[in-house]
Amino acid sequence: MSAPLTPPPPPHEHSPHDAWQPPSAGHADAAFRKTGPAGHGEGHGWYGQDGPAMKKEVREAAVTAVAVALGGVLLGVLWWWLAPRVPLVGDVVDDSWVVYLKDSEGEQAVGVDGTFSLLALGFGAVSALAVFLMRRHGGVPLVVALAVGGLLGSLLAWRTGVWLGPAQDVMAQARSAGKGVTFDAPLKLSAKGALLAWPFAALVLHLGLTALFGPRDPDHFPPLDPHVPQGPYGAAGS
Secondary structure (H helix, E strand, O other): OOOOOOOOOOOOOOOOOOOOOOOOHHHHHHHHHHHOOOOOOOOOOOOOOOHHHHHHHHHHHHHHHHHHHHHHHHHHHHHHHHOOOOEEEEEEEOOEEEEEEOOOOOOHHHHHHHHHHHHHHHHHHHHHHHHHHHOOOOOHHHHHHHHHHHHHHHHHHHHHHHHHOOOOOHHHHHHHHOOOOEEEOOOOOOOHHHHHHHHHHHHHHHHHHHHHHOOOOOOOOOOOOOOOOEEOOEEOOO
């Protein structure tokens, strides 16, 4: 005759915080749809933005690009006004007109490119500051618009300055001025790399301003209570 079996001990009542239980797939998927991939409110799409919000951001970027590009007209006027003049002289050799530099060792041509570059850097800084103050939240479309607008503005400034400057027909100018008379050379941008000064300066300054003074993402984890013992997965049970 066997001895009576000892009944098993009653199950220990665990606190909900004693052990960590992984959420089920359904709960995890529902939480993702509700809070988005980074927990920023209700998610609509991979980056937490719905269609209308993205369309609004693209529209703002397009307006920004156009506004920045139109500033190239002012840059072109300032370049034409401030750039040094390159003096030319016409002469007649064997019944043919020839044109040459009056000062062969002059640096006026270098000064023309330098003036454009310095003005473009200044316009890049101003446009970056203005865009940051108006659209502090930033965003990839806004940064792309700033770069594209700066490049278009440089191209517009280049063509505006050339159009405002002396005529491009140097021989006609020499004949009109007369033999041995000094006249100004057409406004010319020899260093085409200066066209990148505006978008480069705008991008660098805007990224710097965004990194230093841009909005910060809120902390999604509550601060730990120093009076509550902490377990490996959070607060320990009572």
